[in-house]
Amino acid sequence: MERVFNFSAGPSVLPLPVLEKVQKELVSFGNSGMSVMEMSHRSAEFEGIIKNCENLLREVLEIPANYKVLFLQGGASTQFSMVPLNLLKKYKKAAFINTGSWSKKAISEAKKYGEVEVIGSSEDKNFSYIPNLEALDLNEPYDYVHITSNNTIEGTKYTTYPKTISPLVADFSSNILSEPIDVSKFGLIYAGAQKNIGPAGLTIVIIRDDLIGHADRLCPTMLDYKTHAEASSLYNTPPTFSIYVAMLVLEWIQESGGLNSIHQNNLLKAQLLYDFIDQSDLFSSPIEKESRSLMNIPFTSTTDELNKQFLAEANSAGFVNLEGHRSVGGMRASIYNAMPLEGVEKLVQFMSRFEKKIVEEIVR
DSSP states (O other): OOOOEESSSSSSSOHHHHHHHHHHHSSTTTTTTSSSTSSSSTTTHHHHHHHHHHHHHHHHHHHTTTEEEEEEESHHHHHHHHHHHHHHHSSSSSEEESHHHHHHHHHHHHTTTEEEEEEEEEEGGGTOOOOOOGGGOSSOOOSEEEEEETTTTTEEEOOOOOOOOOOOOETTTTTTSSSSSOGGGGGEEHHHHHHOOOOOOEEEEEEEEEGOOOTTTOGGGGGOHHHHTTTTSSOOOOOOOEEEEEHHOOOOOHHHHHHHHHHHHHHHHHHHHHHHHHOOOOOOOOGGGGBSSSEEEEEBBHHHHHHHHHHHHHHHEEEEOBBBTTTTTTTEEEEEETTTTHHHHHHHHHHHHHHHHHHHHHHO
């Protein structure tokens, strides 16, 4: 069967060369005579994999030496607890900018451990924009300021980041590795792997050294960053296969020209789809132009009935997982790094044909 164009928000499409290499090495990795799924995380073979993965990530993101890279489990959602348990130390107060569903969940969890102040929000317009950072008071001291860099459900992203006197913490789950970032501007970055890094099951944390070792005394051992930093992410069995695939994805990024090249391709794909939506008489975007995500593009037609018809016909044509999140409805095309330009071009062609057909039916 031919591969479909998979627009899932996560777990998402992986680069075909990576899948082919996984297939080739699935039964026996290197000269080990066993699959990565079978080998001990204490073995020399896997130690080489996890070290190479970290080195590649440091190279691709240009991570400064005073940051630790941790390979964890539990998804980004576990970080909603892990961050306050480790960082709420001096002021017992954190600031959040609320830009969508995942921000709200992070806020709710942080309230269990200390005071939370929402210093900015776009909820007044259904999270269709990123708040004006210049209008926010970012000079008050907090233990940390938290943002969600890209909102997977709502389809918005930060184009610049807050300049704070407090450590800036960012959930980068749905746009990490999609463009260059200055890691030194952040105290802590976390991201679930299942968008641009690799398969579900792995969570990456990039944390500045001075933020490690201050966990609340009641913090569970497994939720203490110090536990994993001191054990080089091998305190317990890590998600070995996901780390191996992440290593291959990072190699693919380097072979593709690095993050600058990846970013240019992402800009091209997003512009192609947004340009069509903006000139369409049938489809529209609910997101303010200056806040639009490059990774997750929500759109809708004129009626719910047409949305359902479009999704059914798109699925039959090989464009799958275009349903919008259940909380917002409509459609959403997630065009992560591994979505080829061809996939977006063919989606736009299909949308154009669908629109033409609907218009002709209305005229008749």
